[in-house]
Amino acid sequence: MIRSDILESIAPVIRDHLVVCNIGLPSQELFALDDQPSNFYMLGTMGLSSSIGLGLSIAQSKKVIAIDGDGSVLTNFGTLPTIANNVRDNFILLIIDNGSYGSTGDQPTYAGLKTSLASVAEACGCENVVECSAENTADEIQNALNSNQMTIIVAKCESGNIPVEVIEMNPVLIRERFMAEVRK
Ligand SMILES: [Mg+2]
Structure with a gap:
């Protein structure tokens, strides 16, 4: 399975919650x-999906799922101790770990080599860290939602992308309709 297969499988589980999605192909694939x-489709700020998601979970009480990638977490490693020390039980971080920088040409990341992001998260003090296969990702998100505990999920999958269009929706509209969902 590749990232888009995970996104397709988790869509029914996440669609009723606030979702912050990583920049580039992850957002384009989820949009499609x-x-x-x-x-909320990020159109900039690589590495900050987890930070935006944590901030949103602090600012309000609805459940927030941040979809991040291995390359993005490696870009913003400071996010993991920040999350560990600011526990919000309405926050789930899903790291789709395909071992590559998918949006820039599938260059390999260190997460696909020696570095375990789940181990790093635990070393930073994160509790409820789950590493799972692509096939089990939807179940693990549902488990995390049911547990009402902040959870970090590292879903391992193959590298690869599907052909998708750039998101043409005006970023202001993306923001406005997302904010309306937050206020509901
Ligand atoms: Mg990746």
Whole structure:
């Protein structure tokens, strides 16, 4: 399975929650597979999906799922101790770890070599860290939602992308409809 397979499988589980999605192909794929007004598609700031998601979970009480990637977490390693020390039980971080920088040409990341992001998260003090296969990702998100505990999920999958269009929706509209979902 590749990232888009995970996104397709988790769509029914996440669509009723606030979702912050990583920049580039992850957002384009989620938009193509299951666009929702409750999805915030990042159009900049690589590495900050987890930070935006944590901040949103602090600012309000609805559940927030941040979809991040291995390359993005490696870009913003400071996010893991920040998350570990600011526990929010309405926050789930899903790291889709395909061992590559998918949006820039599938260059290999260190997460696909020696570095375990789940081990790093635990070393930073994160509790409820789960590493799972692509096939089990939807179940693990559902488990995390049911547990009402902040959870970090590292979903391992193959590298690869599907052909998708750039998101043409005006970023202001993406923001406005997302904010309307937050206020509901
Ligand atoms: Mg990646």
